[in-house]
Amino acid sequence: xxxxxxxxAALARRPALGTATLLAPxxxxxxxxxxxxxxxMLGASVMQRGTYGGVxxxxxxxxxxxxxxxxxxxxxxxxxxxxxLATVACLLLGFPVAxxxxxxxxxxxxxxxxxVLPFWTSFLVRTFAMIFLLRDTGVINxxxxxxxxxxxxxxxxxxxxxxLSGLVYGFLPFMVLPIYASLxxxxxxxxxxxxxxxxxxxxxxxxxxxxxxRPGIIAGSLLVFVPAMGSFLTSDLLGGAKQVMIGNLVxxxxxxxxNWPFGAxxxxxxxxxxxxxxxxxxxxxxxxxxxxx
Amino acid sequence: xxxxxxxxxYLRLNSVPLAxxxxxxxxxxxxxAVDAVSFDIARGxxxxxxxxxxxxxxxxxxxxxxFEEPDDDGGDxxxxxxxxxxxxxxxxxxxxxxxxxxxxxxxxxxxNVAFGLERRRVRGAELTRRVADALLAVQLDxxxxxxxxxxxLSGGQRQRVxxxxxxxxxxxMLLLDEPLGAIDEKLRRDMQLExxxxxxxxxxxxxxxxxxxxxxxxxxxxxxxxxxxxxxQLGTPAEIYEHPRTRFVATFIGESxxxxxxxxxxxxxxxxRMALAGPGEPLPDGYRSLPGTIDDVIYQGExxxxxxxxxxxxxxxxxxxxxGQLARPLPWAPGSAVLVGWKPEDxxxxxxx
Amino acid sequence: xxxxxxxLLAIAGIVYLLLHLPVLVLVLFSFxxxxxxxxxxxxxFDWYRALAARGDLWRGLRASxxxxxxxxxxxxxxxxxxxxVLARRRFTGRRVLExxxxxxxxxxxxxxxxxxxxxxxxxxxxxxxxxxxIAHIAFNISFVVVVVRARLDGIDPHLEEAALxxxxxxxxxxxxxxxxxxWPGIIAGALLAFTxxxxxYVITSLVSGAGSSTLPMVVYGMVRRNVEPTxxxxxxxxxxxxxxxxxxxxxxxxxx
Numbered sequence: 051x052x053x054x055x056x057x058x059a060a061l062a063r064r065p066a067l068g069t070a071t072l073l074a075p076x077x078x079x080x081x082x083x084x085x086x087x088x089x090x091m092l093g094a095s096v097m098q099r100g101t102y103g104g105v106x107x108x109x110x111x112x113x114x115x116x117x118x119x120x121x122x123x124x125x126x127x128x129x130x131x132x133x134x135l136a137t138v139a140c141l142l143l144g145f146p147v148a149x150x151x152x153x154x155x156x157x158x159x160x161x162x163x164x165x166v167l168p169f170w171t172s173f174l175v176r177t178f179a180m181i182f183l184l185r186d187t188g189v190i191n192x193x194x195x196x197x198x199x200x201x202x203x204x205x206x207x208x209x210x211x212x213x214l215s216g217l218v219y220g221f222l223p224f225m226v227l228p229i230y231a232s233l234x235x236x237x238x239x240x241x242x243x244x245x246x247x248x249x250x251x252x253x254x255x256x257x258x259x260x261x262x263x264r265p266g267i268i269a270g271s272l273l274v275f276v277p278a279m280g281s282f283l284t285s286d287l288l289g290g291a292k293q294v295m296i297g298n299l300v301x302x303x304x305x306x307x308x309n310w311p312f313g314a315x316x317x318x319x320x321x322x323x324x325x326x327x328x329x330x331x332x333x334x335x336x337x338x339x340x341x342x343x
Numbered sequence: 344x345x346x347x348x349x350x351x352x353y354l355r356l357n358s359v360p361l362a363x364x365x366x367x368x369x370x371x372x373x374x375x376a377v378d379a380v381s382f383d384i385a386r387g388x389x390x391x392x393x394x395x396x397x398x399x400x401x402x403x404x405x406x407x408x409x410f411e412e413p414d415d416d417g418g419d420x421x422x423x424x425x426x427x428x429x430x431x432x433x434x435x436x437x438x439x440x441x442x443x444x445x446x447x448x449x450x451x452x453x454x455n456v457a458f459g460l461e462r463r464r465v466r467g468a469e470l471t472r473r474v475a476d477a478l479l480a481v482q483l484d485x486x487x488x489x490x491x492x493x494x495x496l497s498g499g500q501r502q503r504v505x506x507x508x509x510x511x512x513x514x515x516m517l518l519l520d521e522p523l524g525a526i527d528e529k530l531r532r533d534m535q536l537e538x539x540x541x542x543x544x545x546x547x548x549x550x551x552x553x554x555x556x557x558x559x560x561x562x563x564x565x566x567x568x569x570x571x572x573x574x575x576q577l578g579t580p581a582e583i584y585e586h587p588r589t590r591f592v593a594t595f596i597g598e599s600x601x602x603x604x605x606x607x608x609x610x611x612x613x614x615x616r617m618a619l620a621g622p623g624e625p626l627p628d629g630y631r632s633l634p635g636t637i638d639d640v641i642y643q644g645e646x647x648x649x650x651x652x653x654x655x656x657x658x659x660x661x662x663x664x665x666x667g668q669l670a671r672p673l674p675w676a677p678g679s680a681v682l683v684g685w686k687p688e689d690x691x692x693x694x695x696x
Numbered sequence: 697x698x699x700x701x702x703x704l705l706a707i708a709g710i711v712y713l714l715l716h717l718p719v720l721v722l723v724l725f726s727f728x729x730x731x732x733x734x735x736x737x738x739x740x741f742d743w744y745r746a747l748a749a750r751g752d753l754w755r756g757l758r759a760s761x762x763x764x765x766x767x768x769x770x771x772x773x774x775x776x777x778x779x780x781v782l783a784r785r786r787f788t789g790r791r792v793l794e795x796x797x798x799x800x801x802x803x804x805x806x807x808x809x810x811x812x813x814x815x816x817x818x819x820x821x822x823x824x825x826x827x828x829x830i831a832h833i834a835f836n837i838s839f840v841v842v843v844v845r846a847r848l849d850g851i852d853p854h855l856e857e858a859a860l861x862x863x864x865x866x867x868x869x870x871x872x873x874x875x876x877x878x879w880p881g882i883i884a885g886a887l888l889a890f891t892x893x894x895x896x897y898v899i900t901s902l903v904s905g906a907g908s909s910t911l912p913m914v915v916y917g918m919v920r921r922n923v924e925p926t927x928x929x930x931x932x933x934x935x936x937x938x939x940x941x942x943x944x945x946x947x948x949x950x951x952x
Contacts, residue, residue: 058866062431063412065785072781073793076774076837080796083834087811094814104817143711150708163946168715170888170942172895174912175931178919179718182725182928189721192735222715251701273802280804282898287919297806304810304902314814317807324804371786410857432860445858449876458872462863508862 095314105310113315122299126319129296132210133278136217137225140274141267143218144225148266149259151226152233162230169223177287180216181207184288208290216284221277225270232266233259268335276324296320359424361386361515361548362407367418368572369402369411376402378572379418384516389542389549391559394569395595400552403569404518407550409435423515433462438509438547439518442525444501446493452478452504453489459512477511478504480541499530510545519551523558535561556596560584568592575696587611590693600659602633602690610690614662619649620682621675630684635659637677642668649675651683659683719935726928743929753930756911763825763910764893767832772886774833775840776878782841783848784856800838808835809902816903823905831903832893839892840885843949847881880948887945891938 061068098108116122151161168176183189186203194200206212236259244254260267282297289295296316303313360383369377377399384390392400405411406420409432413420420427427435446455456474465473475485481503493501502522509517519538523531539562542549553559559566560580567577568591576588587593590601593611600617604610620626638650638658647668649661661683663673675681729738747753778797782790800808812831813823821827851874859869897912904913911934918927 054867055865059429059431062866063429066787069781069785069787072777076778076841077793077796079770079774079833080800080837083812083815083830084800084808085796087808087815090814090818091807091811143707143714146704146707147711149704159950163943164712164716166946167939167942168719170891171938172897172912172931172934174895174897174915174919175722175934176719178915178927178931179722181919181922182722183718185922187732189725196735219715219718222711276802277804280806282804282806297804300806300810301902304813310814313810317810320804321807408857408861410860431865432857433863433865435861437861439858439861441854441858443852443854445852445854447855447858447873458859458864459862462868508858512862 091314091317094311095318097311099309099311110311113312114319116312117315117319122316125294125299126296126323128294129279129281129320130323132214132217132295133275133281136214136221136278137271137274139214139218140222140225141271144222144270145229145263145267148226148229148233148263151230152236165223165226169227173220173283176220177216177283180212180219180288184212184215207288208292210289210293212288213285213293213295216288217278217281220281220284221274224273224277228269228273229263229266232263232269236262265335268331272328272331275327279320279324279327359386360384361423363419363421364403364406365419365421367403367406367420368414368416369399369406370414375572377406377413380572380574382567382574382577384548384550385565387542387546387548388564389539389551389562391551391553391563391566392569393553393556393559393566393596395554397571398569399572400554400569401520404520404550404552407516408432408437408439408518436512436514437516437518438512438514440502440505440509440520440522442521444493444505446501446504446508448493450492451489452483452491452493452496453485455493455504456508456511458508463512473511474507477507480510480545481507482537483507498526499534502526502534506541510541510547514547516548516550519549521552521554523553523555531558538562560596568595570595585613585691587691588694589696591696593691593693598660601693602631602659604690604692609693611693612685612690614648614660615646616685616689617659617661618684619651619661619663619675620684622680624682626682626684630686631690632682632684633659634680634682637675637679637681639677640673640675647673649673651681653683722928723932723935726925726932728925731924743925744933746926747929747933750926752909752914753911756909756914759825759909760894760911763829763832764890767829767836767893768886768890770833771836771889772840772882775837775885775889776844776882778837779841779844779848783845784853797838797841800835801842805898806902809899812899813902823903825904827903827905828900828910831899832896835899836889836892839888840882843885843888843945844878844881847878847884847949851877880951884945884949887941887948891941891945895934895938 061071094105095113096109096111097105098110099113100106147165151158151165154161181188184206185191186205186207188207190206191200191203195203240258240262241254244258249257280297281295282301285293285295285298286301289298296319300313300316300320303309303316307313362384364380364382366379366381367377368375368379380399380403392403394400402411406413407422409427409430412428422435422437447458450458453474456477457470460470460473474489478485478488483500483503488496488500488504493504496504505522522538523534526534535558538549538551541547551559551562560583563580565577565579566583567574568583569575570591576583576592578586583592583596587596587599590609590611593599593601598614599611600614602610602612618626618630620632626632633653635651635653638652641648641650642665645665647663647665649663651659651661653659726743727739727741728736729740729742730736778793781787782793782797809831812827812834816823816827855873855877856869859873860866864872895912896910897916900910901913901916904910915927915930915934918930
C-alpha cells in the first residue's frame with residue numbers, strides 16, 4: 051500500500067483522529083481567540099484596576115458592587131428598555147414582511163435578497179444614512195421646513211427616538227429571516243382547514259399562523275434583542291452624549307476611563323441579562339404549543 | 344452485452360461461499376443495530392435482506408460495503424475467504440446501487456459510468472467501449488444518453504445509470520439498498536424482473552435490501568428476514584412463506600391466521616389454505632374446524648377475502664379463488680353461520696420469539 | 697401559502713421602503729452639487745473626485761483589503777474543514793462544537809472586541825493590522841461554517857460513499873465529487889467573510905493601535921465630523937462594492 055493509503059487506513063481505524071485533525075485549525079483559533087479572551091475578561095473583572103490602565107493582581111469584587119450602583123443600573127435599565135422596544139417594533143414591522151415573502155412565489159428570491167442586502171452591508175454606512183436623514187440640516191427637517199410645516203428644525207438626532215430608529219433600522223432583517231424560515235415551513239393546508247372551520251382572517255392569523263411561527267418569532271426576537279443590548283455604534287452616532295447605552299459605557303472604560311476591570315464587570319452584567327433572555331426564550335420555544343387555553 | 348457473464352457461473356465450484364458474516368454486531372452508542380448476525384452469501388445468488396425499518400438490514404449492507412466497521416468483539420466479515428475487517432470500501436471490489444442513486448450531479452452519464460474505470464486508470468478507446476457496453480446492458484442507448492446530465496433523467500433512467508456505473512467494473516458482488524423505493528408501481532414490477540434477469544445473466548451475486556415482502560419474494564433466491572438486529576429466518580421464498588418459523592415472519596410476510604394448536608403452541612395458517620363450509624355443509628375429513636359468522640366478503644378480482652368472526656370476538660381471514668362472482672356468486676352473505684377449517688399439516692407451529 | 701391580504705402587503709411595502717430609503721437618499725445626495733444645504737443644486741462628481749485626493753482613504757482601503765484578503769483566506773479554509781466535520785461525521789462533543797461556532801455570532805461585538813484587546817495587551821502583542829486580522833479571522837470562521845454547512849446539507853451524503861465504493865479513496869472522493877458540488881458554497885462563504893471584514897468597525901476600532909486605520913475607521917472619523925458630501929460619496933462606493941459581493945454570494949449560495 052502506498053503511504054497515502056496507509057495514512058487513510060490508519061485514520062479510518064481511528065475516526066476521532068481524523069475528526070480532530072480537520073477541526074484543529076478552526077477549533078484552536080476559536081478557543082484561543084474567543085474562549086480564552088472571554089475567560090481573561092472574567093478574570094479581569096475581579097482584579098484590581100491598574101494605575102495606567104490594564105490590571106493589577108488582587109482579588110476584589112468592588113467592580114461588580116460599583117456596577118450595582120443606581121447610576122450604572124440606570125444605564126443598564128435604559129438599555130434593556132430600548133432593546134426590548136426595538137425588538138417589539140421589529141416584530142410588528144418584520145412579521146408582515148416575512149409573511150409576504152413566504153406567500154410570494156415568483157418574486158421570492160428578489161424579496162429575500164432585498165431584505166438580506168441591508169443585513170450584510172456596512173452598519174456604519176447605514177447608521178450614517180440615518181444621521182443624514184435626521185439631523186437638523188438633514189433631509190427630513192429640510193423637507194418639513196420647505197413645506198412650511200415647521201418653522202424651526204425639530205431635534206430628531208441625539209434623541210431616544212433617533213437611537214430607537216437606528217436600532218430598528220439596523221436589526222430589522224435579523225427579525226425577518228427567522229420568521230420567514232418558520233412561515234415557509236407552514237403547511238398551507240392548515241390555514242385552509244382553519245378557514246373551512248369558519249375562522250376569520252384575523253383569527254386564522256392569531257390562532258394558527260402565529261403560534262406555528264413561534265420558533266421563528268422567538269429566534270428573531272433573540273437575534274434583535276441580544277445585539278441591541280450590546281449596541282454601541284448606534285447610540286454613539288445617533289444618541290450623542292445623553293443617550294448612553296451599556297455598550298458605550300463599556301467601550302469608554304477601555305478607552306478614555308482606562309478602567310478595565312470595571313468595564314469587564316459591566317460587560318458581564320450585560321451578558322447576564324442576555325443569558326436570562328436566552329433561557330427565557332428557550333423555555334418559550336420548548337413549551338408545548340398544543341395546549342388548549 | 345457484458346462478455347464475462349456465463350463463464351463465471353460455471354467456473355466456480357458453488358460450495359465455497361463468496362462472503363460470510365460471523366457473529367457480527369454493530370452498535371451506535373447504546374443501540375445495537377446489528378446483533379451477532381451470522382450468515383453466508385453464496386456465489387451468484389440473489390439474496391434479499393428483508394425487514395421493517397430499523398431492523399438492521401441497511402446497516403448489515405453497509406457493513407458488507409465497508410462504510411461501517413463491526414464492533415470489536417470477535418465478529419468477522421469474510422469476503423472471498425479473507426477477513427474484510429479494516430478494509431476500506433475502495434479495496435473490496437464490490438458494486439453498490441444506493442436508494443437515492445447517488446449519481447454525481449456535475450458529471451454526464453458517460454462520466455458517471457466511467458468514474459470507477461478512470462480510478463483504475465482505464466483510458467481512451469477501451470474506456471469508451473466499456474461504458475457503452477454497460478449502458479447497453481441496462482437498456483440505455485449510449486448515443487442518446489451518454490452526454491446527458493442526471494438532472495435531465497427520469498427516476499427509472501437514473502436507476503439504470505446507477506446500475507451501469509456499478510456493473511461496468513465487473514464486481515463480484517452487487518449491493519442494492521432499496522433501489523426500487525422511489526419508482527412508481529408499474530415500472531417497479533418491470534425493474535424487479537430485470538434485476539432478477541441481470542443476476543442470472545451476469546452471474547454476479549446480488550445482495551438486496553428491501554422492506555417490501557412482495558419484492559423480496561419476486562426477486563430472490565434466498566431471503567434473510569431481519570427483525571431488531573437479528574436474522575429470524577433465512578431460506579428460499581417458498582420456505583419463508585410456507586414454513587414461517589416465528590409469529591413475526593408469519594405476519595410480516597403475507598398474512599396469517601393465528602390459532603392455538605396442540606399442546607398450547609401457537610400455529611399460523613395462511614388464508615389461502617383455509618377452507619370454508621356453509622351452513623349444513625361439512626368440511627373434508629381430518630380438517631380442524633371452528634364455527635363462526637361471516638363479517639364481510641371483500642372482492643379483490645383474483646381472490647375473495649372472507650372475514651369471519653370467531654368465538655371470543657376474534658377474526659380470521661379466508662382467501663378463496665374467485666370463481667366468477669357474476670356467473671357463480673358465493674352463496675354466503677355476511678351474517679351466515681359457517682365453519683372455517685384447515686388441514687393439520689398446513690398449520691405451521693411458531694417458535695417463541 | 698395563500699396570497700397576503702391587502703393591508704399586510706401595504707405594511708410590508710412601507711417597511712421595505714423604510715429599509716432602503718435612507719440609503720437611497722444618502723446615495724442621491726452624494727451627487728448633489730451643494731455642499732451644505734440639502735436642497736438640490738445640480739448633479740456633480742466633485743465629491744468623488746475629492747475622495748481620490750484623500751491619502752488617508754487610500755491607505756485605509758489598502759489596509760482593509762489586506763486584512764480582508766488574509767482573514768478571508770484563513771477563515772475560509774479552517775471554516776470549511778469545520779463545516780465538513782459538522783455535516784458528515786458523528787462524534788461526541790458535537791453540541792459543544794456547534795455552540796463554540798455559534799457563540800461569536802450572537803456575542804455583542806463590543807464584548808468580542810474588548811476581550812481580544814485584553815488578550816493582546818496581556819500577551820504583549822503590539823496592536824495593529826496583525827491584531828485586527830487575528831480578530832477578523834476569529835469572527836469570520838463562524839460565518840464561513842454557517843454558509844458552507846448549509847450548502848453541504850443539501851448535498852447527498854451518499855455521493856461520497858458512491859465514490860468510495862467505485863474505487864476512489866477519501867481524498868480523491870473529496871476532490872472529484874464533494875468539492876465540485878461544494879465550490880459555490882465555499883466562494884459564497886468567502887465573499888461573505890470578506891464583506892464582514894471589510895465593513896467591520898466596532899471590533900477593529902478596539903484592537904487597532906494608534907497608527908493603523910482601516911477604511912471604516914477613516915469613514916467613522918469623517919462621519920463624526922460631519923464632513924461634507926465626500927462622506928456620502930465614500931459611503932456610496934462602499935455600499936456599491938459590498939452589494940456586488942453580497943449579490944455574488946447570494947447567487948452562489950443558491951446555485952445548483
